[in-house]
Amino acid sequence: MLRFVIRRLIQSVFILLGVSMLSFALMHAAPGGLTTLYANPRIPAATIERLEEQFGLRDPIPVQYLKWLSNVLQLNFGYSLIDQRPVVDKIAERLPATIQLSLASILLGLLGIPLGVYAAMHRGSWIDNTVRVFTVIGNAVPHWWLGLMILVLSANTIRIFPLGGMYTPGNDTLLDRLWHLLLPATIGAMGGWITYSRYIRSEVLEVLGQDFVRTARAKGLSERLVMGRHVLRNALIPVVTIMGGTLAALVSGSVLFESTFSWPGIGRMAVAAAFQRDYPVLMALNMLGATLVILGNLLADIAYGWVDPRVRYD
Amino acid sequence: MIAARFGRWCRPALGMLIALLLAACTGTDPSRSTERSPTSGGAARQGGAMTVAVTADAVSFHPYKTTDAASRDYQSLVYANGLLSRDPHNPDNFIPELAESWSLAEDRVTYTFRLRPDIRWSDGQPITSADFKWTFEQARRPENAYPYVSNFDTIAAYEAPDPRTIVVTLKEPLAVGLENADAVVPLPKHIWEKLDWNDPNRNPEIMAPTVVSGPFKLKEWVRDSHAIFVANDLYFKGRPKLDTYEIRVVGTPQMAFQKLRAGEVDQASIPPEDYEQAKRLDHITVYEWWPAAATWSYIGFNLRKPYLQDVTVRRALAHAVDRQLIIDKIQYGLAQPTYSAFTPTCWCYNPDVPRYDYDPARARALLAQAGWVPGPDNVLTKDGQRLRLRLLFGPNSNKVRERIATVVQEEFRKLGVEVEIQGLEWAAFLQAIKSPPFDWDLVVLGWVSTVDPHWMYQVWAEQNIPQLNAGAYVNKRVEELFKQGAREFDRERRKQIYQEIQRILAEDVPYIFLTMNKAYTGISNRIGGVEVSPLGIGYNIEQWYVK
Numbered sequence: 001m002l003r004f005v006i007r008r009l010i011q012s013v014f015i016l017l018g019v020s021m022l023s024f025a026l027m028h029a030a031p032g033g034l035t036t037l038y039a040n041p042r043i044p045a046a047t048i049e050r051l052e053e054q055f056g057l058r059d060p061i062p063v064q065y066l067k068w069l070s071n072v073l074q075l076n077f078g079y080s081l082i083d084q085r086p087v088v089d090k091i092a093e094r095l096p097a098t099i100q101l102s103l104a105s106i107l108l109g110l111l112g113i114p115l116g117v118y119a120a121m122h123r124g125s126w127i128d129n130t131v132r133v134f135t136v137i138g139n140a141v142p143h144w145w146l147g148l149m150i151l152v153l154s155a156n157t158i159r160i161f162p163l164g165g166m167y168t169p170g171n172d173t174l175l176d177r178l179w180h181l182l183l184p185a186t187i188g189a190m191g192g193w194i195t196y197s198r199y200i201r202s203e204v205l206e207v208l209g210q211d212f213v214r215t216a217r218a219k220g221l222s223e224r225l226v227m228g229r230h231v232l233r234n235a236l237i238p239v240v241t242i243m244g245g246t247l248a249a250l251v252s253g254s255v256l257f258e259s260t261f262s263w264p265g266i267g268r269m270a271v272a273a274a275f276q277r278d279y280p281v282l283m284a285l286n287m288l289g290a291t292l293v294i295l296g297n298l299l300a301d302i303a304y305g306w307v308d309p310r311v312r313y314d
Numbered sequence: 315m316i317a318a319r320f321g322r323w324c325r326p327a328l329g330m331l332i333a334l335l336l337a338a339c340t341g342t343d344p345s346r347s348t349e350r351s352p353t354s355g356g357a358a359r360q361g362g363a364m365t366v367a368v369t370a371d372a373v374s375f376h377p378y379k380t381t382d383a384a385s386r387d388y389q390s391l392v393y394a395n396g397l398l399s400r401d402p403h404n405p406d407n408f409i410p411e412l413a414e415s416w417s418l419a420e421d422r423v424t425y426t427f428r429l430r431p432d433i434r435w436s437d438g439q440p441i442t443s444a445d446f447k448w449t450f451e452q453a454r455r456p457e458n459a460y461p462y463v464s465n466f467d468t469i470a471a472y473e474a475p476d477p478r479t480i481v482v483t484l485k486e487p488l489a490v491g492l493e494n495a496d497a498v499v500p501l502p503k504h505i506w507e508k509l510d511w512n513d514p515n516r517n518p519e520i521m522a523p524t525v526v527s528g529p530f531k532l533k534e535w536v537r538d539s540h541a542i543f544v545a546n547d548l549y550f551k552g553r554p555k556l557d558t559y560e561i562r563v564v565g566t567p568q569m570a571f572q573k574l575r576a577g578e579v580d581q582a583s584i585p586p587e588d589y590e591q592a593k594r595l596d597h598i599t600v601y602e603w604w605p606a607a608a609t610w611s612y613i614g615f616n617l618r619k620p621y622l623q624d625v626t627v628r629r630a631l632a633h634a635v636d637r638q639l640i641i642d643k644i645q646y647g648l649a650q651p652t653y654s655a656f657t658p659t660c661w662c663y664n665p666d667v668p669r670y671d672y673d674p675a676r677a678r679a680l681l682a683q684a685g686w687v688p689g690p691d692n693v694l695t696k697d698g699q700r701l702r703l704r705l706l707f708g709p710n711s712n713k714v715r716e717r718i719a720t721v722v723q724e725e726f727r728k729l730g731v732e733v734e735i736q737g738l739e740w741a742a743f744l745q746a747i748k749s750p751p752f753d754w755d756l757v758v759l760g761w762v763s764t765v766d767p768h769w770m771y772q773v774w775a776e777q778n779i780p781q782l783n784a785g786a787y788v789n790k791r792v793e794e795l796f797k798q799g800a801r802e803f804d805r806e807r808r809k810q811i812y813q814e815i816q817r818i819l820a821e822d823v824p825y826i827f828l829t830m831n832k833a834y835t836g837i838s839n840r841i842g843g844v845e846v847s848p849l850g851i852g853y854n855i856e857q858w859y860v861k
């Protein structure tokens with residue numbers, strides 16, 4: 001197992017290097033430069049040139065890349081081109097908001113598991129059918145749109161939910177934050193409910209048909225033990241692999257979702273940085289995402305090997 | 315059983331959910347006033363908080379590093395604007411701001427300003443001419459890369475002979491000299507001279523100014539979430555009536571309006587499609603005005619293309635644009651037509667310029683006159699070349715420009731002109747129109763005018779091709795007239811000059827002038843003291859109060 005992990009880590013380094021080169025090249029291939037300068041016609045060309053010099057934007061692309069890389073290896077992610085603040089500060093400012101929302105959504109989304117189990121166990125019942133219809137509709141409807149509709153409806157009828165924002169400025173209490181988190185987290189959890197309930201339902205149904213389940217029942221085990229010890233343990237294996245992606249999902253906020261709920265998260269910042277061509281911020285975000293995807297998949301693979309004794313790594 | 319296990323923790327979870335909902339229903343948003351006053355009446359009283367929804371957060375509080383509107387708005391809350399400001403009810407005239415009086419010497423280049431006697435920074439230190447001079451000298455340094463440093467080009471000398479006097483000498487007599495001489499927003503020298511001008515990591519004042527001169531002081535700024543400002547007791551126009559001014563950053567303009575509607579905020583801009591609805595609401599007032607610094611849109615021609623160099627062709631195409639349709643259907647009636655390089659809200663406006671009203675028959679006739687005849691597939695051709703035009707607009711998310719482009723394409727198609735539309739992302743769009751090979755024919759764009767007409771010379775100058783003069787229009791007579799207008803002190807004669815400029819530009823048709831936008835915003839009726847003017851509503855923010 002250890003050799004497996006080490007081999008994967010070494011591979012990750014090369015993958016990250018490749019991702020960084022590709023991202024850098026793509027970013028600079030996009031037409032247009034720092035829009036804050038170019039969009040403003042009153043700025044003389046000399047000033048723009050001087051600022052580009054300062055930001056190192058006039059060097060050839062490979063040189064810029066190598067400078068960036070050498071900085072990153074010293075753990076210096078550079079400064080934003082827009083306001084000259086350290087990139088790390090800017091990301092650290094916005095990351096907690098996104099993580100809070102994502103974590104709440106993911107945790108609430110885990111409710112999909114019992115939902116799927118229940119649906120599988122009562123196959124054909126009205127609950128099962130409701131769950132299946134709900135998952136199809138829920139998959140078809142964009143979640144940020146649903147959130148927007150609920151907000152607008154709520155604004156015009158009974159004002160239950162706050163119209164966006166993370167907390168009420170001046171009243172930053174836990175209850176206030178939870179109240180603001182409620183709607184976005186619930187809508188965000190819908191993804192989890194849909195995915196997990198469908199996977200679990202089909203997995204449980206498949207396992208329930210297996211011989212060893214019949215054996216367990218024949219042995220006289222209680223239904224509870226059959227479900228808990230035999231069925232669920234086998235049904236949850238694919239879920240582990242799905243969860244490999246959740247680590248990266250934790251930090252990648254959806255810009256549409258965050259815009260609808262005025263959530264000051266990473267998604268909005270990333271899109272704004274893209275439009276403004278804030279290269280240092282974009283590279284840092286890309287590398288963060290790539291690292292987490294790789295790490296998440298590695299952890300999922302390790303967990304898979306631990307959960308399923310038939311799987312062996314060397 | 316799983317069901318039983320489910321049921322066991324289901325109840326406490328449900329209980330918590332209900333508790334949260336109850337808390338939400340019964341709890342009130344403490345940032346709103348709990349008193350709901352009637353819409354009329356209520357004397358101007360001290361105290362209270364006002365909340366504003368905006369869709370863009372500022373970049374920083376540094377007046378000499380930022381160029382975006384949101385940063386300017388935040389800065390104008392904490393820094394006084396300078397020596398003078400424009401009279402909101404007569405924007406061509408100046409009124410005292412930090413300066414109480416000024417005079418122009420006989421030589422017409424030396425401006426002497428006398429500062430008000432008792433103006434102070436928020437830490438109690440007096441605001442003196444030394445602050446102005448120091449700020450000017452810092453902003454002027456090339457290594458400080460002030461984006462608008464070209465504003466200083468006309469200034470020969472900037473002196474502070476005594477703490478209350480500033481003497482600015484220009485290089486030549488200019489009609490806009492007063493505006494030029496009032497060149498800087500002062501920063502507190504005694505604080506900033508010890509700090510780095512450029513680096514926010516070494517100068518905390520850039521992101522969180524503590525010593526200010528404006529109506530409010532910054533209390534808290536959480537990026538992309540909110541910014542809270544509190545009244546500055548030492549503001550030279552008097553402490554604002556509002557105690558707190560809070561800006562909330564909202565994700566989309568639609569949500570901003572919803573917040574205004576729901577009473578969560580007191581001010582928000584209104585998306586054009588919601589304008590009618592907003593006017594019908596009882597608890598908000600929609601303030602609207604035609605701004606002196608107008609936002610107007612146009613279709614620009616790329617005059618590098620030989621087939622567009624024929625003025626008859628340009629005039630013909632101008633006749634094919636239905637401005638009223640654009641105003642009614644695309645801009646929801648929130649605009650008026652423009653036919654000139656200066657808008658009706660400018661003192662120099664020329665109402666008698668040649669107009670190209672919507673007249674497709676005339677358009678066809680003019681094109682025929684220019685030698686363009688319908689070819690085999692009804693597309694106009696001349697000497698074997700088809701009249702095929704490429705129209706760019708940006709950003710591609712701007713629905714108004716997209717629709718204008720579509721309308722134009724349709725109208726031109728009826729004439730026999732093929733138009734290919736391309737919408738580009740903003741940065742890509744700028745690069746496309748401003749760099750070789752200039753592979754475009756038409757562009758849908760807009761300008762925000764300046765109050766004084768002089769500054770628009772930059773748009774028509776040859777040396778500003780392609781930076782500002784994207785279409786490569788060259789007319790030395792127009793440039794000469796702008797130079798004359800800059801030097802003409804007599805208002806009537808100056809007006810004549812700009813009217814002549816407008817006549818020439820209307821005849822030459824480098825642009826098809828389209829419309830000028832109405833400005834409007836929605837404010838809750840619980841806020842009083844708001845008065846519209848051609849300069850907007852923010853000019854007297856220290857007098858706004860909670861009823």
